[in-house]
Amino acid sequence: MSATLIDGKAYAARLRARVADRVAQLVPQAGQAPGLAVVLVGHDPASEVYVRSKGKQAVEAGMKSFEHRLPATTPEHELLDLIARLNADTQVHGILVQLPLPDHLDARAVINAIAPHKDVDGFHISNVGMVGTGQDAIVPCTPLGCMMMLRDYHSDFRGKTALVIGHSNVVGKPMARLLLNADCTVMVAHKHSTNIPELARMADILVVAAGVPGLVKGDWIKPGATVIDVGINRVDADTPGKTRLVGDVDFDAAAKVAGAITPVPGGVGPMTIACLLANTLSAYCHQHGLEDAPLLHDEQDS
Template sequence: MSEARPMNGIEVARDIMERAAERAAQFEARTGAKPCLATVLVGDDPASVTYVRMKRNRCAKYGIESRHVPMPETITTEELVSAITELSNDPSVHGILLQHPVPHHIDERAAFDAIAATKDVDGVTSQSFAAMAFGRDGFASCTPAGIMRLLDAYDVDPRGKHAVVIGRSAILGKPMSMLLLARDATVTVCHSKTADLPSLVRTADIVVAAVGKPEFVRGEWLKPGAVVVDAGYNEGNVGDVAFGEARTRAGLLTPVPGGVGPTTIAVLLEQTVTAAFRQQQISA
């Protein structure tokens, strides 16, 4: 079998961001202000600092204002919720991103749910999850939404396909399953307690790996020709899929880096611009 075709997230993201930039320019021309994304970072975890810097750089490049809101590592849940509530009530802020993960002593769910649904451009609140599950208007979780854009760009129609999602986190695995279900896939969600995981993965037409363990998914687990999306990112630029093994089995395969990551940021910017238009009650 020939090697898997790579799914180039950089190219897909560029298309999304260029369209978002055009809409951001329209918004500024009509309102005199740029769409504004507030990035809230608790502590100074090096990986989180890097992620926030990348997002802020993308904002600057594509005509979106980025307001950085650093918080000390020692902040309490109550103080963080108060700060996020203040941003939610600030009309000059159109989108709010709370960088994940937060320190262990913080109630992350309470902090996420302090974000107004109209400004939840990262799609992390309970209200946004409900919107995804029930097919209502709202903002999708950025990584799962970015994965759907990748599938669309490579003409992968989930309808009738068996999709296996490995991971059940509230901001990746669970919303990923909702978005795939909405597109008529048959979805199996696997996790650390799943029995005989390799056998389940072998039945999948589409595999989404979001387990947070380097090279966890082995090539021999995969059905020949499967679409394999690696949503993991581990130390050393290694994903959750054993790339070298998978490329000889899969039909389509996302690289790490250069696959899911760029589309995640692109969807974040796109949803920030959409939020700005909605809050001003004007159409693009």
């Protein structure tokens, strides 16, 4: 392998440590710890694991964790009532509603019911619009983590050609906006694009969030490019009855060509919760009129 491995697990650990240090500094000034409320509707096993991890890491960072678990049959008005109470709760500085929601609930209405200054997922239409127009706002966690790691390999984004494969509201679209705000020349490809390999070969920065195992082949990679693989896909392992996690990029082939690349697992994934804590800290600072120390750069690597 010739590419530099971008160790998201180690980066996330350092980011969580910086968040914890900052929380410890600020709590005496504010008189209370940052509070993160997570709402889970239903009993999706993957969501259950994710919510437990969020709560555990929030507490380890010196924050308060509030979990609200509701039955899958919860009426929409009851969920909206809970969000209204959390919006008004001064102990809660960040609110996250775990997605996906059961089909009878309108996810857009639920997300937009969260107060924008407590929307630590960065999905509220106000935050989406502010990010899109280059204003300071809460940025979705996964794209934020991708930008943090990219900045350690690109001190200056101006003029870099970037391709984002995938155009979801959670990753693809906000990722493209962040790269554009950083003065990249940005292309976005999706399932209806007909020339993705050709576009990929032009990209100095390639961010792949398509949800297709091994979609991007080694010969799609521009030599020396930085590759961020957001995909987390569970596929059959060589051992019968076993599974393994793979990304959207053919890692072994791409690593022979790229300049730097994230692995799966251990790349983008660990950064998502770390950035959730960073967003909660930012929201807490804003609500208490405290200075929000920048956490964008990894001091160890810059």
